[in-house]
Amino acid sequence: AQTVTQSQPEMSVQEAETVTLSCTYDTSESNYYLFWYKQPPSRQMILVIRQEAYKQQNATENRFSVNFQKAAKSFSLKISDSQLGDTAMYFCAFMGGFGNEKLTFGTGTRLTIIP
Amino acid sequence: EAQVTQNPRYLITVTGKKLTVTCSQNMNHEYMSWYRQDPGLGLRQIYYSMNVEVTDKGDVPEGYKVSRKEKRNFPLILESPSPNQTSLYFCASGLRGTNYGYTFGSGTRLTVV
DSSP: OOEEEOOOSEEEEETTOOEEEOOEEEOSOSSEEEEEEEEOTTOOOEEEEEEETTOOSOOEETTEEEEEETTTTEEEEEEOSOOGGGOEEEEEEEEESTTOOOEEEOOOEEEEEEO | OOOEEEEOSEEEEOTTOOEEEEEEESSOOSEEEEEEEETTTEEEEEEEEEETTEEEEOSOOTTOEEOOSSSSBOOEEESSOOGGGOEEEEEEEEOTTTOOOOEEOOOEEEEEO
């Protein structure tokens, strides 16, 4: 079974600074997908970024980027130029290939952006 | 608008009184799933369904039932709720084979007293 570990329960950073959220995972699969979801106070689950394991290039979405280290099974999220609207709970998640579409979540990191 | 609709958004009930949380998606997704979210535990899968009439247990199925009679609907049933089922519940759906993650409903905050 896959496991996802987020070792930082809470983080805070000044507005406009850069912050990195850590995530490690464990799997025996070779083909899989990794995600970061954002959950603001509205509690809606919002997909931030997605990474395919067979792609070496790190995914980027505007101010959000990942550092995917497949050998180390590490998948960190970097938020550049942080904004107040980035304040949220962030969940790292793992999904296997076809036939194993279960999304396994980490325990989350609560990020607070300080004005 | 493509969405997953969950109802109700908030629910307070008493121990032992049967309840149903509804979930409906309009995206023709084969895969649907229920999660519960608890502080410090993240989201844990309760049940999932790969297609109509196909359901299976997730990680924390005890005390819950589901059904998938139609592709768009996937209700969660608590036949005899207990206080340890007080939680935030999410329904999610996805298209099989795309691995683009899921679309989530807006959540149901359930309190069992």
